[in-house]
Amino acid sequence: MSRKAPRRSLLALRALLRDRGALVSLGFLSILVAMAAGAGLLPIEPMRQNILHALEAPSASNWFGTDELGRDILARVIYGARTSLQTAGGAVAIAACIGIPMGLIAGYYGGWRDAVLMRMVDVLLALPGILFAMAIIAVLGRSQMAALVAVGITGIPNFARITRAQVLSLRSRDFVTAVEAFGASSQYAMFRTVLPNAWSPILVQAIVLASLAILLEAALAFLGIGVPPPTPSWGEMLRTGKNYLHEAPHYAILPGVALTLTILAFDTLGRALARVLEDRHDSGAGLAAAKEEGGR
Amino acid sequence: MSAPILTVQGLEVDFTGSGRPVPVIRGVDFEVHPNEILCIVGESGSGKSVTALAATGLLPDTARVRGQVRLGQTEVIGAPAEVLRRMRGDEVGFIFQDPTTTLNPVLPVGRQITEGQVAHGRLRQADAPRRAAELLAEVDIADPEGRVRQYPHQFSGGMRQRAVIAMAMAGKPRLIIADEPTTALDVTVQAQVLDLLRRRQAETGAAIILITHDLGVVAEVADRVAVMYAGRIVETGPVDELFANPRHPYTTALLESLPRLDTSGARLDPIPGQPPVPGAFPEGCAFHPRCRLAKGQPRCATEDPALRALGGGQAAACHFAERNAAPKPPAELRAPIGESGGSDAPLLEIDDLKVHFPLRSRILRLTRGHVRAVDGVSLTVRAGETVSLVGESGCGKTTTGRAVMGLIPVSGGDIRFEGRSVVGLRRQAMRAVRRNMQYIFQDPFSSLNPVLPVEDIVAEPLRIHGLFEQFGGARYIAELFDMVGLSAQMFGRYPREFSGGQKQRIGIARALALKPRLVILDEPVAALDVSIQAQILNLLQDLQRDLGLGYLFIAHNLSVVRQISDRVAVMYLGRIVEESARDALYETPTHPYTQSLLSAVPVPEPRGRETRQRIVLTGEIPNPAAPPPGCTFHPRCFRASDLCRGEIPAFRAYPGLPTRSACHHAGPLAESEAVAGRKEATR
Numbered sequence A: 001m002s003r004k005a006p007r008r009s010l011l012a013l014r015a016l017l018r019d020r021g022a023l024v025s026l027g028f029l030s031i032l033v034a035m036a037a038g039a040g041l042l043p044i045e046p047m048r049q050n051i052l053h054a055l056e057a058p059s060a061s062n063w064f065g066t067d068e069l070g071r072d073i074l075a076r077v078i079y080g081a082r083t084s085l086q087t088a089g090g091a092v093a094i095a096a097c098i099g100i101p102m103g104l105i106a107g108y109y110g111g112w113r114d115a116v117l118m119r120m121v122d123v124l125l126a127l128p129g130i131l132f133a134m135a136i137i138a139v140l141g142r143s144q145m146a147a148l149v150a151v152g153i154t155g156i157p158n159f160a161r162i163t164r165a166q167v168l169s170l171r172s173r174d175f176v177t178a179v180e181a182f183g184a185s186s187q188y189a190m191f192r193t194v195l196p197n198a199w200s201p202i203l204v205q206a207i208v209l210a211s212l213a214i215l216l217e218a219a220l221a222f223l224g225i226g227v228p229p230p231t232p233s234w235g236e237m238l239r240t241g242k243n244y245l246h247e248a249p250h251y252a253i254l255p256g257v258a259l260t261l262t263i264l265a266f267d268t269l270g271r272a273l274a275r276v277l278e279d280r281h282d283s284g285a286g287l288a289a290a291k292e293e294g295g296r
Numbered sequence B: 001m002s003a004p005i006l007t008v009q010g011l012e013v014d015f016t017g018s019g020r021p022v023p024v025i026r027g028v029d030f031e032v033h034p035n036e037i038l039c040i041v042g043e044s045g046s047g048k049s050v051t052a053l054a055a056t057g058l059l060p061d062t063a064r065v066r067g068q069v070r071l072g073q074t075e076v077i078g079a080p081a082e083v084l085r086r087m088r089g090d091e092v093g094f095i096f097q098d099p100t101t102t103l104n105p106v107l108p109v110g111r112q113i114t115e116g117q118v119a120h121g122r123l124r125q126a127d128a129p130r131r132a133a134e135l136l137a138e139v140d141i142a143d144p145e146g147r148v149r150q151y152p153h154q155f156s157g158g159m160r161q162r163a164v165i166a167m168a169m170a171g172k173p174r175l176i177i178a179d180e181p182t183t184a185l186d187v188t189v190q191a192q193v194l195d196l197l198r199r200r201q202a203e204t205g206a207a208i209i210l211i212t213h214d215l216g217v218v219a220e221v222a223d224r225v226a227v228m229y230a231g232r233i234v235e236t237g238p239v240d241e242l243f244a245n246p247r248h249p250y251t252t253a254l255l256e257s258l259p260r261l262d263t264s265g266a267r268l269d270p271i272p273g274q275p276p277v278p279g280a281f282p283e284g285c286a287f288h289p290r291c292r293l294a295k296g297q298p299r300c301a302t303e304d305p306a307l308r309a310l311g312g313g314q315a316a317a318c319h320f321a322e323r324n325a326a327p328k329p330p331a332e333l334r335a336p337i338g339e340s341g342g343s344d345a346p347l348l349e350i351d352d353l354k355v356h357f358p359l360r361s362r363i364l365r366l367t368r369g370h371v372r373a374v375d376g377v378s379l380t381v382r383a384g385e386t387v388s389l390v391g392e393s394g395c396g397k398t399t400t401g402r403a404v405m406g407l408i409p410v411s412g413g414d415i416r417f418e419g420r421s422v423v424g425l426r427r428q429a430m431r432a433v434r435r436n437m438q439y440i441f442q443d444p445f446s447s448l449n450p451v452l453p454v455e456d457i458v459a460e461p462l463r464i465h466g467l468f469e470q471f472g473g474a475r476y477i478a479e480l481f482d483m484v485g486l487s488a489q490m491f492g493r494y495p496r497e498f499s500g501g502q503k504q505r506i507g508i509a510r511a512l513a514l515k516p517r518l519v520i521l522d523e524p525v526a527a528l529d530v531s532i533q534a535q536i537l538n539l540l541q542d543l544q545r546d547l548g549l550g551y552l553f554i555a556h557n558l559s560v561v562r563q564i565s566d567r568v569a570v571m572y573l574g575r576i577v578e579e580s581a582r583d584a585l586y587e588t589p590t591h592p593y594t595q596s597l598l599s600a601v602p603v604p605e606p607r608g609r610e611t612r613q614r615i616v617l618t619g620e621i622p623n624p625a626a627p628p629p630g631c632t633f634h635p636r637c638f639r640a641s642d643l644c645r646g647e648i649p650a651f652r653a654y655p656g657l658p659t660r661s662a663c664h665h666a667g668p669l670a671e672s673e674a675v676a677g678r679k680e681a682t683r
Helices: A008-017 A020-037 A073-109 A111-126 A129-140 A144-171 A174-181 A186-222 A234-244 A250-281 A283-295 B048-055 B081-091 B109-119 B125-138 B157-169 B187-204 B215-221 B239-244 B249-256 B298-302 B397-404 B427-435 B454-464 B473-483 B500-512 B530-547 B558-564 B582-587 B592-600 B642-646 B671-682
Strands: B006-015 B022-032 B037-041 B063-071 B092-095 B175-179 B207-212 B224-229 B232-238 B308-311 B314-316 B346-360 B367-382 B386-390 B412-417 B437-440 B518-522 B550-555 B567-572 B575-581 B652-654 B659-661
Touching: A008 A020, A008 A250, A020 A073, A020 A250, A073 A111, A073 A144, A073 A186, A073 A234, A073 A250, A111 A144, A129 A144, A129 A186, A144 A186, A174 A186, A174 B437, A186 A234, A186 A250, A234 A250, B006 B048, B022 B048, B022 B063, B022 B232, B037 B048, B037 B215, B048 B063, B048 B175, B048 B207, B081 B092, B092 B157, B109 B125, B109 B157, B125 B157, B157 B175, B157 B187, B187 B207, B187 B215, B187 B592, B207 B215, B215 B239, B224 B239, B224 B249, B232 B239, B232 B249, B249 B530, B346 B397, B346 B550, B367 B386, B367 B397, B367 B412, B367 B550, B367 B575, B386 B397, B386 B558, B397 B518, B397 B550, B427 B437, B437 B500, B454 B473, B454 B500, B473 B500, B500 B530, B530 B558, B550 B558, B567 B582, B567 B592, B575 B582, B575 B592
Parallel strands: B037 B207, B037 B224, B092 B175, B175 B207, B386 B550, B386 B567, B437 B518, B518 B550
Antiparallel strands: B006 B022, B006 B063, B224 B232, B232 B314, B308 B314, B346 B367, B346 B412, B567 B575, B575 B659, B652 B659
């Protein structure tokens, strides 16, 4: 028992990998991320046009066929993953960087700060996300950055609310009062004491939001206001593919499947993570797990 | 003797939550007869509550129960759910620890009391309200007809527990199981509820199993006692014999480790080590690692002793029960500081401190009045001295402590630390003061940051003040660990891996890290097991002696306060009603509230309990938002006169004693008053 206890995050990861759904999702997402990141190393060319071979059915040279300009669909889906994941990652980062401090300040200080910040959140929530994103793109112009910022801003309320709820329940705990009694500053109490105890639901929220961001990005592209062509994007492919549903039904299948699986994987992972972290919060179970580890 | 109501034989319970089964109860046998109160006493994790739940078939499906349990005519183990439901409705009443959670907040109290009877078809719906009023009247609730229609939140804590007792008694059960029924109550209310429980038991002839950790409560009410340790009964016997002549070394050690109201200043004799947790019970006799008889006895480490009869109705599970000695009377060791010097300038002076919380109206947020949580408290603490603030819940003792720490804004008066006022200091100046003034929290489970390893928790105050390197870094942290009896090998572990007592030691190490001069201790042992309490109290006394610390000790437990204090101040409704040197206060209290508090404390001495004279206060602490006029204690006071109803008594010195008291009729308790007080209560 004298050996050091494993870190809490490590324990959570182990518990997560015991969940089959989470394991499969994590595997799928890892492959997707690896392919998107390493797409430049693959022998594929998403931009090369070959009009003579437009809208061809799947074949040995083009596994999932070609699009209306004769470009390889598989190559475009792989590069499309890059667009999707970049947008989602950037959007979640923006939402977290603004939403988490908002929630922290609102929950920790309360009073007028809470009122002002939460009314701002209410305004954001009152607007439908896609409408709001369209308005932002109308202002910023059509670019990947605009899509990223637009999706990010719609995600702020989720982070702000969930962080605030966590802070409110932690705020009155004795260990927070304790650091205040030692003479710690409010920033110390907020960022060094409250926030590290609030991570679990925020992490789950980030994963849920990533899947929402991918969906919103695809929706924007589908409406023709997302990432501008010729950058490959799943939503853009679906948008064009629907025009050739009769001539080339294979066109929309691969991007559609990729989109569905990615969102499903993020959701499954998020749900499994929520379950694991909830179990761990139940101190008895956490203790039992720690004991089990120590006994080995 | 008549046939037992409950017979338990060879009861074993394993919990199969995750992975391998964890044994919680390892072979328990006992009987309960009609018209008898059996107390099951033990520390946390000893299995006392699980035993009661198993006896009534209330354990969840994750529990594997073996053995034989016969309750009335029913074999409990293996019985179908419907049979058990009928049995519980007919034969058993339950009283749980927290009346707030036992009662359903959205149903009127009267309806809840008779709900079970109506459901079991023994009471017609139309007769229910009348019967509920009868039952409430039987538990001494005034205006029962009006009260049956009220909701739990309209009842005070003590009244709620009375209502729960009424509910438990409603079906005239033959067995009542009371699990820590008074632990959540204040001491004066506890006295009322124990009185009531015993009286109702005598009136109905029911058997009671009372589960408690408090040996005082046991001595007060029990007929027979079963002491549990690590999932077994280690000793059982009639209450008088068990207290006078315990046969198991654990019982002896428990009695010796208890802070007592009737002796003072002696150093406690704690049981070393920690109570074992289920799943990690030691081999052989589970108590042997902490036992003083087991030293050098290989048999204790290998063979689990059976519970064997020792005559006089007593039985003990110890190989060497014959050698066990009676608890030795504690010896006087420590002289109160007041007599051994202590002429230093005061460390902390609280002068007419007031903390008022505004009461605001729901919509317009207008201030409608104030809760006078602290209303004119004056107190002085010198270096090396322990001053205790004692009182019941809601009297403002914790608010006083937090106001001194600057955690709550002060409404009036002054707080001086080493001669300088700390009220209204700016942040930077307050930070400097906080270096010298530290706080130890009541609940060690919530006062340590769960995501930090323990060495970082202890180092945190140093890091906040930027003094970590200057004080010697990790080596200094290791010294602090050593000082509070922990090992530096525990570095890298997280709070959840420690027991309650160890966590409180970590909390103490953290409070001492900055080398403060004054420590405010808010109920530092209230959440700990009896055997651990003594360890922590001794540690606190040692640290005070070695480091010359001043303690402001906030507590509700009068025995603990007597153990550790030099001077004691008794608070009631935001004011200090009496303050004195410890022994003077305990031996010759002059304020009627102090007198009733002291007489309400259950004494761990069963002999003479029938004739012991006690003042049982009527009523409960009034709402501090609307305190009674004049002396706030007058509605409950046995000396109250017209003067008390009109005029607030001044806090003044009582001639001939080192005491100051706020009472128009201050004076030592006369023999006749105790009796009068008792009559008052039973009327």
